[in-house]
Amino acid sequence: MSVTLADVAARARVSPATVSRVLNGNYPVAASTRERVLRAVDDLDYVLNGPASSLAAATSDLVGILVNDIADPFFGIMAGAAQTEIGGQEGSGRAGGEKLAVICNTGGSPERELTYLTLLQRQRAAAVVLTGGALEDPDHVAAMTTKLAKLVDTGTRIVLCGRPPLPGSEAYVAALAFDNRGGGRRLTEHLVALGHRRIGYVAGPTERTTTRHRLEGHRAALAAAGIDGDQDRLTLHGPYARRSGYDATLELLYRDPGLTAVVAANDTVALGACAALRDQGLRIPEDISVAGFDDLPFSIDAAPALTTVRLPLYEAGERAGRLAMGKETPPPGGIATIGAELMARASTAPPRKG
Template identity: 70%
Template sequence: MSVTLADVAARARVSAATVSRVLSGNYPVAESTRARVLRAVEELEYVVNGPASALAAASSDLVGIVVHDLADPFFGILAGAVQTELSGAAGPGGEKLAVVCGTGGSPERELTYLTLLQRQRASAVVLTGSASQDAGDARALAAALARLTAAGTRVVLCGRPADTARDVPDTASLSTLAFDNRGGARQLTAHLIGLGHRRIGCVAGPSGRTTTAERLAGHRAALAAHGIEDAPRRIEHGAYDRASGYDAARELLRRDADLTAIVAANDTAALGVCAALRDQGRRIPQDVSVAGFDDLPFGTDASPALTTVRLPLQEAGARAGRLATGREQRPPGGVATLRAELMVRESTAVAYS
């Protein structure tokens, strides 16, 4: 027997109207209530608007692009490249309508958008950025992805780890484009070590995110390979923004005023690190070398130009768009890992003696 809206309401201990409000996203609902309803939807494997077969047979021209931050250039480049491919789609169905959904990094909002896109019978969903490491969040995401693919929606995970979809039933409708965050971070820290740096601070990303874990693991692997102490006092977590980079750098320097280099979670945070150093009268790179990650466009215009790790964001977004429209063959095993490239510029130099 098909699961009904009333079944979901009973499981979540709310009214059917509240379930409808959560799924429509058109009315304010308390976050705790929203989470309870979405959990009930996942547990009961409720499919909005009828059985999955009907959804598959009547998919729309809509493609959802789910990002963390609409203002972050990282996501802007990815989404723009996806949309360019969608606008050039030829053949049956022609162009697709791209709808960009910003989650603010919230796993709950991400699940809400996936449910809404399923309800709108999206022909494809491109899910970008890092994922939550919480086991409950991972299970909920896997269930949502399984429902989408079962409904005939193509799903592309862009910038997610290769094992994100490990709990999703094997399907030709799901592809993963993973970045080599760990390898890139290892290259970056090894570059600093090669310049003679031994006291290296790390402005890591937010705790509990897969990208943060991968980049931090690469940093630590480089330290271990060269016999350098992995000191917790030289690691500070924060958001992927300039203000967090600024605050984290000040805290790291308070703990260890003799740091000779700082690696940041991304280029935006690296700009905050540079600002904090300048405010303390420290020169870059003569006193402290600074490095970022992602190779966002403003990095070459920074003063000094920022040493960083280049991720192929444009290529990744374009491939995601072609996979979403069926114009590129799914990679072997459903997963492709895109290489990271070290970009050495003027913000890093030999460690002072």
């Protein structure tokens, strides 16, 4: 039996009118109510089994691009490049027009990520591009796996840009995964080759794939060099934000005043680390070296220019856009690993003597 609007209302514990308002977006509804309604829509497969079932396999001219933070250049560069490819495909729309690429800013919230995917499913989006690292919480992974499978069932292409595929999704997802482990390892190998042995690490948020992979690369380089030490004590986690780099660097200096280098989870965090060191009267790189990750546009203009790992963000975004439009053949096995390049600049040097 088909699921009705009344069934959704009963599951969400709201009136049918409220469900209609949420789905049509024509009347303000409290955020908590909206989330509850969309969860019920998803649980009951209302779009798939309801009156619109005859259209379930059809796709619209809409493409969703999910980002954690559009103000962060890491996401903005990829999203902008993907949007250019998607919007620039003349004649790709059903009526001969261009596709409409919509940026969905999740704020890093797993709940918002799922909500946006539900909305895109209901709109029968032609494609969805998910950018950046993924949350490794088992419940969220299970929910995402189910949600992406539902999207594919309705004809939506799924492209991951900068994140590894979910377990079991390789068959229907095209994934462009950055070599964060390799980049992290090469960055720390560079510092070790300069002579650094006491290296602090400012990591990103826990339970993010990007955080774990970059930290694994860092520690692999230390282990290969025979640098054991107390790596947990010299590793601090926090948001990918300047303030996190500033506060964590002060704490690292407190824990080990003899540090000769600080590796930051990304370039924005590295800027915070540099500010903290300058406020402590320390010179970069004469007193302490600093390195970042991503090679965001401001990195080369920092003073001194920041040693970092370059990820081809724009090129990855372009490729994701082409994959989303079916203009490029998916990589073998659905997964392509995108290399990371060490950019050695003036913020790193041999450690001070004495």
